[in-house]
Amino acid sequence: MNLPGKMDVEKDKLRQMHCEFNPLSRCDGSVMYSQGATVVIAAVLGPIEVKTQNLSIDGSYLECNYRPKAGLPQVKERIREAAIRDVLELALLAEAHPRSKMSVQVQELEDRGSVDACAVNSACLAMLIGGLPLKCSFAAVHCIINEQGEYLLDPDQSETLHQRASFTFAFDSVEGNLLLVQTKGAFKIAQFNDIECLCRAASAEIFQFYRSQIAKYHGRSEAIADQKEEPSSMET
């Protein structure tokens, strides 16, 4: 997969998103997802066998692992895992598979800004292609206030060097409820509200991206469904 170079993206637009489904063969669903130059691979396994200590008769147990590009996972990665797990728990239809485990693994390949949001989005795509039952899909958006007080949506790492504040929001696809709020830095509540609106608008673009990628993936197999019905027709 060719990494996109640093392109000039307007400050209120998301960087270009790209995804490739099922690069991994041994898991139930995987995706290599990139936003600009930030790339992650997410994989899901489930429903699979669960340890007795985590076994629940009401629903499945959700496990989430995040691995950095270099080094062993530290506390920072555990915080990311907890954030991703919180969002996933809200979206997963756990009652569908009691006494089992859903395992989500996220591997950071390249962190060039907004990797929290990227990780959450890749986890969503992995669950969609892995066939896990979900109540809704979700999307995360990262936005910062830079030194000049401007709002920069989905910044590249170079743009975050002197940020005043950083926000990561996650929204659900059905009602647009806020699922995750992570902030860092100093800001006013008015700015928080403005940025939340900006991110919510951007999340619509991400949901459209999910839909189009799934459609494209299934578009390959539509042709055989047609061929079965009318073997003499032209290939679509």
Next chain:
Amino acid sequence: MTSTSTIVMPGDRIAAIEELAKSKRVILGPGLRRQDETVVASKAGPLRHKEPSTFWVDNYQRRYIPARGDLVLGIVRSKAGDLYRVDIGAADTASISYLAFESATKKNRPDLNPGDLIYARVLNASADIEPELVCVNSVGKRGKLGLLAEGFFFKCSLNLGRMLLRENCPVLAALTRELPYEIAIGVNGRIWLKAHSLRETIALANAIVALEQAGYTEIDKICDNLGDFLQA
């Protein structure tokens, strides 16, 4: 089936089905669930419809969820008292009683060892219980079920398995024209193949796996290329 099915995402409300449900009894298949009076999708994929009123989401999936009546390929993992533990690719290992084989009695046990491949039918399965298999039909005859000896076993996605299991699947017919073979396809995304020689078996397996990667548009090309596989 329409050639352009709508893609649904989890959380999408399907108003068309709700409309239909007001006048007729509608069957909701995998990927759809009922929430009070609304019908909501829980998986992402094309929405399929079978006359008169069955709907489901045809999502991509590799993990098998056991359902009663399915024909599956399982690998025997261990013997445990009166039953064998069989791995069918689901969350739980399935069990099969040693009496669930043709002409099996308490004295005459079937000759199955860990590592053997069996073609079985799912007798009982639900979200809360371990699946149970049988290798006999309701009158006690084995039919096509039982131990599969020799041959080559490999895994694929559930979608590919279902596609091959359809009536009039052009793939299997096209492959039969090339060379004779024996095949067992489980709905749990597992396939067993046997042809006259090792090379032919591997060539067939590669052809079927290539379908999954190629996106199903090139059946004829793959069948023509089968000749190349055999020459190689």
